[in-house]
Amino acid sequence: xxxxxxxxxxxxxxxxxxxxxxxxxxxxxxxxxxxxxxxxxxxxxxxxxxxxxxxxxxxxxxxxxxxxxxxxxxxxxxxxxxxxxxxxxxxxxxxxxxxxxxxxxxxxxxxxxxxxxxxxxxxxxxxxxxxxxxxxxxxxxxxxxxxxxxxxxxxxxxxxxxxxxxxxxxxxxxxxxxxxxxxxxxxxxxxxxxxxxxxxxxxxxxxxxxxxxxxxxxxxxxxxxxxxxxxxxxxxxxxxxxxxxxxxxxxxxxxxxxxxxxxxxxxxxxxxxxxxxxxxxxxxxxxxxxxxxxxxxxxxxxxxxxxxxxxxxxxxxxxxxxxxxxxxxxxxxxxxxxxxxxxxxxxxxxxxxxxxxxxxxxxxxxxxxxxxxxxxxxxxxxxxxxxxxxxx
Amino acid sequence: xxxxxxxxxxxxxxxxxxxxxxxxxxxxxxxxxxxxxxxxxxxxxxxxxxxxxxxxxxxxxxxxxxxxxxxxxxxxxxxxxxxxxxxxxxxxxxxxxxxxxxxxxxxxxxxxxxxxxxxxxxxxxxxxxxxxxxxxxxxxxxxxxxxxxxxxxxxxxxxxxxxxxxxxxxxxxxxxxxxxxxxxxxxxxxxxxxxxxxxxxxxxxxxxxxxxxxxxxxxxxxxxxxxxxxxxxxxxxxxxxxxxxxxxxxxxxxxxxxxxxxxxxxxxxxxxxxxxxxxxxxxxxxxxxxxxxxxxxxxxxxxxxxxxxxxxxxxxxxxxxxxxxxxxxxxxxxxxxxxxxxxxxxxxxxxxxxxxxxxxxxxxxxxxxxxxxxxxxxxxxxxxxxxxxxxx
Numbered sequence: 001x002x003x004x005x006x007x008x009x010x011x012x013x014x015x016x017x018x019x020x021x022x023x024x025x026x027x028x029x030x031x032x033x034x035x036x037x038x039x040x041x042x043x044x045x046x047x048x049x050x051x052x053x054x055x056x057x058x059x060x061x062x063x064x065x066x067x068x069x070x071x072x073x074x075x076x077x078x079x080x081x082x083x084x085x086x087x088x089x090x091x092x093x094x095x096x097x098x099x100x101x102x103x104x105x106x107x108x109x110x111x112x113x114x115x116x117x118x119x120x121x122x123x124x125x126x127x128x129x130x131x132x133x134x135x136x137x138x139x140x141x142x143x144x145x146x147x148x149x150x151x152x153x154x155x156x157x158x159x160x161x162x163x164x165x166x167x168x169x170x171x172x173x174x175x176x177x178x179x180x181x182x183x184x185x186x187x188x189x190x191x192x193x194x195x196x197x198x199x200x201x202x203x204x205x206x207x208x209x210x211x212x213x214x215x216x217x218x219x220x221x222x223x224x225x226x227x228x229x230x231x232x233x234x235x236x237x238x239x240x241x242x243x244x245x246x247x248x249x250x251x252x253x254x255x256x257x258x259x260x261x262x263x264x265x266x267x268x269x270x271x272x273x274x275x276x277x278x279x280x281x282x283x284x285x286x287x288x289x290x291x292x293x294x295x296x297x298x299x300x301x302x303x304x305x306x307x308x309x310x311x312x313x314x315x316x317x318x319x320x321x322x323x324x325x326x327x328x329x330x331x332x333x334x335x336x337x338x339x340x341x342x343x344x345x346x347x348x349x350x351x352x353x354x355x356x357x358x359x360x361x362x363x364x365x366x367x368x369x370x371x372x373x374x375x376x377x378x379x380x381x382x383x384x385x386x387x388x389x390x391x392x
Numbered sequence: 393x394x395x396x397x398x399x400x401x402x403x404x405x406x407x408x409x410x411x412x413x414x415x416x417x418x419x420x421x422x423x424x425x426x427x428x429x430x431x432x433x434x435x436x437x438x439x440x441x442x443x444x445x446x447x448x449x450x451x452x453x454x455x456x457x458x459x460x461x462x463x464x465x466x467x468x469x470x471x472x473x474x475x476x477x478x479x480x481x482x483x484x485x486x487x488x489x490x491x492x493x494x495x496x497x498x499x500x501x502x503x504x505x506x507x508x509x510x511x512x513x514x515x516x517x518x519x520x521x522x523x524x525x526x527x528x529x530x531x532x533x534x535x536x537x538x539x540x541x542x543x544x545x546x547x548x549x550x551x552x553x554x555x556x557x558x559x560x561x562x563x564x565x566x567x568x569x570x571x572x573x574x575x576x577x578x579x580x581x582x583x584x585x586x587x588x589x590x591x592x593x594x595x596x597x598x599x600x601x602x603x604x605x606x607x608x609x610x611x612x613x614x615x616x617x618x619x620x621x622x623x624x625x626x627x628x629x630x631x632x633x634x635x636x637x638x639x640x641x642x643x644x645x646x647x648x649x650x651x652x653x654x655x656x657x658x659x660x661x662x663x664x665x666x667x668x669x670x671x672x673x674x675x676x677x678x679x680x681x682x683x684x685x686x687x688x689x690x691x692x693x694x695x696x697x698x699x700x701x702x703x704x705x706x707x708x709x710x711x712x713x714x715x716x717x718x719x720x721x722x723x724x725x726x727x728x729x730x731x732x733x734x735x736x737x738x739x740x741x742x743x744x745x746x747x748x749x750x751x752x753x754x755x756x757x758x759x760x761x762x763x764x765x766x767x768x769x770x771x772x773x774x775x776x777x778x779x780x781x782x783x784x
Contacts (some may be wrong), residue, residue, distance in 0.1 A: 102420065123725065125513070175604060176601065177601065177603075177604025177605055177606075178604075178605060178609045179604075179606060196603075198649065199651075204486050208569075208570070208754065209569065209730065209754075209757070210640055210730070210758070211586065211636070211731035211732075212567060212607075212729070212731055212754065213636075213730065213754065214571060214634075215636060215637075216629075217571070220638075222621055222639055222640075223622065226617075226621035227622065229614055230615065230619065233612075236607050237607050237608075240459055242606075244602065244605075244606070246602035246612075246650065246651075246652055248602055248644075248648050248651045249647050249649055250642065251613065251647075252641065255640070255641050255642070256640050257590065257659040257661060258640055260638055260640065261639075263427050269602050269650050271602070271603060293760075338417075338602070338603030338605065362601075362605065364601070365601070
């Protein structure tokens with residue numbers, strides 16, 4: 001709640017856009033608290049912050065906990081910030097109880113997870129994991145033409161370090177979805193993140209007057225588009241492995257009450273936890289769209305515009321989180337992340353897992369985003385146990 | 393083709409908006425030709441023009457042929473103008489052959505059929521038939537605030553007469569649809585005009601993120617809307633009596649690729665030749681929409697915004713047109729008008745029928761609107777025979 005005062009918005013949310021002066025204040029606050037807790041604080045070339053608590057084995061790779069401090073323009077108090085604060089709370093608890101771990105324990109805050117000011121999203125963790133090129137990313141500009149490099153220097157967070165070994169990575173996060181609340185569950189044991197395939201689709205028929213044109217002589221692009229909406233829903237509700245399918249965008253032309261639509265442009269978003277299943281869903285989509293176009297005597301363009309493979313988290317760490325929840329007597333269930341998180345990039349370089357806690361009505365990226373203190377505390381408890389198990 | 397020079401557009405069409413100076417030039421041209429043909433030309437209080445050829449029985453109500461000379465802003469050469477010129481050609485033919493009819497024969501040009509500058513459409517014929525109030529209509533304003541009354545006076549076509557008896561009314565018109573061309577037919581024997589019921593529909597679900605929201609927890613307004621599109625098509629393709637159904641307009645909110653749509657606004661246009669069938673289609677629509685909303689757990693608003701009853705033309709005059717086509721050896725078929733015409737209002741005060749001729753690709757309300765001279769001539773021949781039968 002103290003952190004949420006930095007960039008607080010009138011409606012109870014947060015606006016802490018990455019690498020702005022408000023973001024600097026949030027970073028400085030976190031760094032200050034970390035130093036008070038006796039941690040060694042440093043930042044790397046993309047501005048990721050690491051706050052380390054030494055372990056008994058100086059050569060062991062650190063067990064890292066983290067998330068991000070930046071927010072959407074009209075974001076909430078918990079998205080990202082919770083994961084960083086939960087890490088800090090774990091460290092304070094270790095201090096309070098005088099626990100010394102074998103491996104070092106580190107709290108990380110990744111730069112620009114949101115992608116609201118600079119694209120792409122997951123910038124800091126992507127550079128850290130070697131998925132994104134530091135050199136290229138430093139040249140990215142915001143709408144005012146300011147580069148990432150200039151913005152980093154401007155707030156005093158342009159470091160030299162590029163990456164370091166990670167023994168294990170844990171990210172606690174609000175679910176940003178409705179499942180935990182709907183099932184009255186406190187802890188989501190996250191199995192991984194869904195892969196995504198995004199498509200742009202255009203159906204081209206023939207504009208014609210709704211009065212004089214008999215049904216059998218029409219080439220109605222909206223009928224084809226509507227069939228595809230229902231088929232995307234059929235695909236998403238029949239394939240296994242957390243299948244999801246969404247048509248979120250549709251534009252009808254000429255979009256006039258008494259004219260048969262001659263063109264519809266629409267999007268399709270398919271997601272799945274398994275790449276092979278996602279591929280089968282894609283093949284089904286392509287085949288179905290072609291059949292719809294043929295049957296409706298309309299033209300079809302279908303183009304894939306984004307592919308993001310599924311991410312499976314470390315089976316060992318996932319089991320450790322489940323065991324911790326069980327030992328603490330907390331209700332828990334396996335869940336997948338429908339969206340991407342920094343953990344998805346960290347999973348490429350270290351054993352990784354995530355802990356979800358419920359958020360009110362599943363609402364996120366919104367100033368009314370909310371979560372209950374007892375759920376947030378429960379997430380911290382699970383994180384503590386899982387970190388202790390990993391760090392020894 | 394001479395008339396089409398008045399208001400000609402670069403792409404081969406016509407812009408002759410009602411009661412403008414260009415419309416006046418078209419009217420004056422028609423009146424001049426009518427006078428050259430020996431007709432008595434007058435206009436009424438709403439600017440309808442009547443050009444009369446006397447009959448042997450001065451007391452008989454005239455047999456009237458007509459349509460309109462105004463056009464859409466980017467209209468074609470034939471829509472409306474053909475029906476007026478066809479009437480003039482019939483009169484010239486009667487003159488050439490020295491035929492004297494029992495009843496007078498009149499060529500009518502109705503004011504503002506299109507409704508492009510002043511609403512409503514079918515203004516002149518509506519006032520003539522007593523469906524629209526002259527007093528109210530004269531006060532209607534265009535976008536510049538000019539009233540119908542001022543515009544009529546401005547072009548010198550504000551008369552005094554309000555209405556007069558009509559023995560029979562014939563309107564020749566291009567089909568403005570694809571049926572005749574598709575079936576290689578020269579003459580459409582028009583049975584009447586479809587009734588229309590127009591609806592505004594809103595489905596209200598819940599916006600949610602396409603990633604974290606499982607299929608079973610969604611309230612997707614676009615899925616409900618897509619089902620309704622297909623059900624409208626089902627209704628239009630299963631009910632008898634020239635049923636038609638169209639969703640021409642759809643607006644999706646928030647219309648973002650990775651957000652489950654929380655709201656869809658759409659229109660439904662149902663048409664049928666029989667009022668009872670149109671009512672059954674409407675009941676089916678309402679019941680189906682409610683079931684879709686319930687199944688999809690989304691809210692529904694469904695509101696009727698336009699009702700225009702079907703119009704059945706005079707069985708005797710329709711048979712006369714069919715007989716004339718047959719006698720002339722022309723291919724012909726029964727057809728309905730999907731759109732409204734001045735004949736629909738005339739049918740309320742006199743026995744009425746229409747003759748359709750093919751237009752290229754069914755395209756109308758467009759500068760590329762086109763029709764073949766031989767088809768237009770065939771329509772004139774049928775009109776001549778039907779008028780002779782009616783006028784004696």
